[in-house]
Amino acid sequence: SSRIDRPEGNTRALRFGVVLDSQGGVLQHIIRPDSSARGTLPPPLRARIRDSIRAHGPALARLSRLRREGYRKIVAIPLPRDIAPSLLLLVTAVAPMERAPGTAGTERTHASLQALALDAEDFIRDILGPKFRDIAGAEDFILVCTDRATGRVILSTEPDSSQWTMPEQQRPLWMFPDHRVGIRMRGESAAELARARTTASIVLFSAVGLLLLAGAWLLFRGFQRELRLAAMRSDFVSNVSHELKTPLALIRMYAETLEMERIPDPEAQREYLRVIMRESDRLSRLINNILAFSRIESGRAHYHRERLDLGATVRAVLAIYRVHLEHEGFRLTVEEADALPMIDADAEAVAEALLNLLDNAMKYSGESREIIVRTGTSDTETTDRDVWVDVEDHGIGIPPDQQKLIFEKFYRVSAGLVHTAKGSGLGLTLVDHIMRAHGGRIDVRSTPGTGSCFRLCFTAAAPLPGD
Numbered sequence: 001s002s003r004i005d006r007p008e009g010n011t012r013a014l015r016f017g018v019v020l021d022s023q024g025g026v027l028q029h030i031i032r033p034d035s036s037a038r039g040t041l042p043p044p045l046r047a048r049i050r051d052s053i054r055a056h057g058p059a060l061a062r063l064s065r066l067r068r069e070g071y072r073k074i075v076a077i078p079l080p081r082d083i084a085p086s087l088l089l090l091v092t093a094v095a096p097m098e099r100a101p102g103t104a105g106t107e108r109t110h111a112s113l114q115a116l117a118l119d120a121e122d123f124i125r126d127i128l129g130p131k132f133r134d135i136a137g138a139e140d141f142i143l144v145c146t147d148r149a150t151g152r153v154i155l156s157t158e159p160d161s162s163q164w165t166m167p168e169q170q171r172p173l174w175m176f177p178d179h180r181v182g183i184r185m186r187g188e189s190a191a192e193l194a195r196a197r198t199t200a201s202i203v204l205f206s207a208v209g210l211l212l213l214a215g216a217w218l219l220f221r222g223f224q225r226e227l228r229l230a231a232m233r234s235d236f237v238s239n240v241s242h243e244l245k246t247p248l249a250l251i252r253m254y255a256e257t258l259e260m261e262r263i264p265d266p267e268a269q270r271e272y273l274r275v276i277m278r279e280s281d282r283l284s285r286l287i288n289n290i291l292a293f294s295r296i297e298s299g300r301a302h303y304h305r306e307r308l309d310l311g312a313t314v315r316a317v318l319a320i321y322r323v324h325l326e327h328e329g330f331r332l333t334v335e336e337a338d339a340l341p342m343i344d345a346d347a348e349a350v351a352e353a354l355l356n357l358l359d360n361a362m363k364y365s366g367e368s369r370e371i372i373v374r375t376g377t378s379d380t381e382t383t384d385r386d387v388w389v390d391v392e393d394h395g396i397g398i399p400p401d402q403q404k405l406i407f408e409k410f411y412r413v414s415a416g417l418v419h420t421a422k423g424s425g426l427g428l429t430l431v432d433h434i435m436r437a438h439g440g441r442i443d444v445r446s447t448p449g450t451g452s453c454f455r456l457c458f459t460a461a462a463p464l465p466g467d
C-alpha cells in the first residue's frame with residue numbers, strides 16, 4: 001500500500017523516507033506519491049546518504065543502543081549542500097526485529113536505522129511559520145529565520161519586508177545547523193526593551209526548541225507506518241530465504257543418505273522419508289503463503305463461497321494435520337459443537353486459514369505440547385449467529401501491545417520474547433484477509449507465558465428454502 005498517513009497540517013517538507021542498514025546502505029525507500037522526487041533515489045544521493053550516516057557512526061550507534069533499551073531519540077544530519085540545498089535527515093533507530101540465526105554475520109544488511117528526509121526551508125516555513133506567527137502575534141516580537149551562510153531571510157513574522165533585518169539576538173536553530181533564528185522587539189522604549197529582551201529570549205528560544213521537536217514528531221508519526229513496513233519488508237527477505245534454505249538442505253541430505261542405501265533398517269528409512277515429507281510440506285506451505293499474499297496484494301485473490309459445513313472442513317484439515325502434530329509430540333484435543341449451522345465460505349480458504357493457525361500454535365508452543373481445537377456458535381447483537389472455530393495453545397503467548405500488530409504484513413513479535421521459530425510474518429495477514437473477505441473476523445485472546453487462542457468467526461448462512 002502506498003497510502004501515506006498525513007499528519008495534520010502541511011507535510012510538503014517531507015521529501016522521502018529511507019530504511020538503512022547500520023552502514024548507511026539504503027535498504028528501502030518510500031517516496032511520497034505526490035512529491036516531485038518521484039521514482040527512485042538517484043545513486044549520488046544514496047552515496048551522500050551513506051557517507052553522512054558513516055560520518056555520524058558513533059552518534060547513531062548510541063541511538064541504536066538507546067532504542068534497545070526502549071528510548072527513542074532523533075539525530076539530525078544535514079546532507080551536503082551541493083546535492084540538495086536544504087535537505088536534512090532525521091534519523092531514528094529501528095526496533096530490533098527477531099534475527100534469523102545464521103544471519104548474524106549479515107547484520108549489516110538488516111534494517112537498523114530509519115530516516116526522514118526533510119527540506120529544512122519548507123519545514124521552517126510550513127510547520128514553524130504558523131506557530132511563530134501565533135507567538136509573535138500575541139506579543140510584540142518579531143521572529144526571523146535566516147540561512148546561516150547567506151543571511152537570506154526564510155521566514156519572518158513581520159509582513160513588511162523592509163523590516164527584515166536580522167536581529168542581534170540569534171541562536172542556531174537546533175535541528176537545523178544551517179539556519180538561525182532571531183528575536184526582535186517591536187517599537188518599545190529602550191529601557192523596556194532591554195528588560196523584556198532577556199526574559200523574552202530565554203522563553204522564546206526554549207519555545208522554538210519545543211516547537212521543532214513537536215513538529216518533527218508529528219512528521220515522524222505520520223510516516224511511521226510506512227517506515228516500519230519498509231523495515232519489516234527488508235527483514236522479510238532474509239527470513240524467507242533462510243526459511244527456504246533450511247528445509248531444502250534437510251531434504252537433500254536425507255534423500256542423499258537414502259539414495260546411497262546406507263540405512264538398512266526399514267524403520268529408520270521410514271523416519272528419513274517422514275522428515276523429507278514434513279520438510280517439503282513446510283516448503284509448500286511457505287510458498288503457498290507467499291503466492292496467496294502476492295495475489296492479495298495485486299487484488300487477484302478470489303474466493304468461491306458456497307454452502308459449507310465448518311465442522312466437516314475442520315475435521316478434514318485435522319485428519320491430515322493430526323499425524324504431523326502427533327509426530328511432533330503434540331496432543332490434539334478436539335471439542336466439536338454438534339449441529340453447527342452452515343456458513344457461506346470458500347472451503348480451501350478456510351482450510352488455509354486453519355492450517356496457518358495450527359502451524360502457529362505449534363511454532364509458538366514453547367515447552368507445551370497441547371493444542372485444542374474447538375467449534376461453536378454464539379449469538380450476536382443482531383439477528384445473525386456467529387459460527388466459530390478456536391485454535392488454542394498453551395505456549396509463549398503474545399504481549400497485549402502486540403496483539404493488533406501481528407496481523408500486519410511481515411510483522412513478527414520481536415526478540416524480546418525469546419522464541420526461535422522461523423516465519424515470514426505473512427500467515428496471520430492472510431488469515432485476516434480471508435476472514436474479512438468472508439465478512440467474518442479473526443479474534444485473539446492471549447496472555448504471555450500462558451498461551452493464545454485464535455478464533456475464526458463466520459456468520460451463519462441464512463437457511464435455504466429447502467433446508
Ligand code: ADP
Nearest residue numbers: 360364397406412413423424425426427428452
Ligand atoms: P510467522 O509465524 O510466519 O512469523 P504470522 O503472521 O503467522 O507469521 O504471525 C505473526 C507473529 O505473531 C509471529 O511471528 C508470532 O510472533 C506471533 N504469533 C502468531 N501466532 C502465535 C501464537 N499462537 N502464539 C504466540 N505468538 C504467535
